[in-house]
Amino acid sequence: MSAIRIPGPGTNVAVCRKARDLSQVALARRAGVSVSLLSKIEIGDRALTQGIAASLAQAMGLTLDELLGTEPVAKADEASLAALNYAIRRFDIPDAPPSHPEDLPCELAELNEHRYRTELGAVLQKLPGVLAKSTNYAHATQSPDAWTRVADVYSVVYWVAARFRWMHLAELAVMKQQLASERAHPIAATVAARDEAGAFLNSGDFAGGLAIVDRAVVEAESTLEGRDRAYGLGILHLRGLTLAGRIKDKRTAQQHIDAAWRVADKFPEDIEDHGIHFGPENTAVHVISTTSDMEDHRGALNTADDLIRNGLTLPATRVGPLHMNVGRSRLALGDRDGALEALEEAWNIAPEMARIHPTSQELMRVLTSLHRRSNPRLTRLAKRAGVPF
Incomplete structure (x- = not known):
């Protein structure tokens, strides 16, 4: 059994280390981890956590997604991915608006239902059409509602790209999401900031992601009101506690945990807005993950x-x-x-x-x-x- 090389992110560590002609001792010293832990990760006796992975990646001049490994594009998804890239590229080159714009909210809701069931193939298949129609309609009407929908669709693009660790696509989606949010309702900018911090998270730049969250919290406190304010601050604090937990910054993590719970108390049960859930349950789920990280x-x-x-x-x-x-x-x-x-x-x-x-x-x-x-x-x-x- 020990001779079998089981695929997984931890297996990539030895491959990347040897490609850079680094010994375990040298890499462990650079990354600030013990040689024993590094050895156990490489042979498969210990799981590689994303916090440790980020330290090892930085020590080898890699991003976190590069060390974890990008998922290959399945043959069945190639056409959908090409169509998605085409729709993204034409963000500022509008085509004719859809003949039935009243269907767009339902189409986005159906897209998110696939997302919630983690049906990634179905999400990829439907994304290009929903994105193109939503963008064309927003250009035709220039309404904040329409541009908020475009930003929400780009949030789905970010989500699916991050799941596959296609970080160039994820970062491009966040950029377009931010552009759409400039013409949308204020809450769209908060969701875009949350996703931008997620791109930092997925690339292993946890401190950079925390800086994005801190800036977005200040902006949300001054621009949002009512339910949008509570929801926006809530999803930002969930992102913040995750980022802080990855670098084992217990003080900052606890600050975000406490703030998230305070906001969650305003919601008797979890809600879903803009494709993202927030409330007591999702706060608990994030706290569990961060507690494990620490x-x-x-x-x-x-x-x-x-x-x-x-x-x-x-x-x-x-x-x-x-x-x-x-x-x-x-x-x-x-x-x-x-x-x-x-x-x-x-x-x-x-x-x-x-x-x-x-x-x-x-x-x-x-x-x-x-x-x-x-x-x-x-x-x-x-x-x-x-x-x-």
């Missing part, structure tokens, strides 16, 4: 147990990663069976996301590497994931 795995599991026991109303796009984070905390505490159970749940809830998510890939890599005996459940899951085991 290696308080027992605390993360206690919070997760309470949340799951009370029942979840969030969509698969949030619940799938929740179980992945439960799995990594259980694995960190030595509970392999519990980690496998959580990974199975993530695959059952969000299979398309589980296949490409770095946390899911690392859980699979480490579990298959550590198991030296037959495990039918793990074998079935590995087969489903296309992993040799």
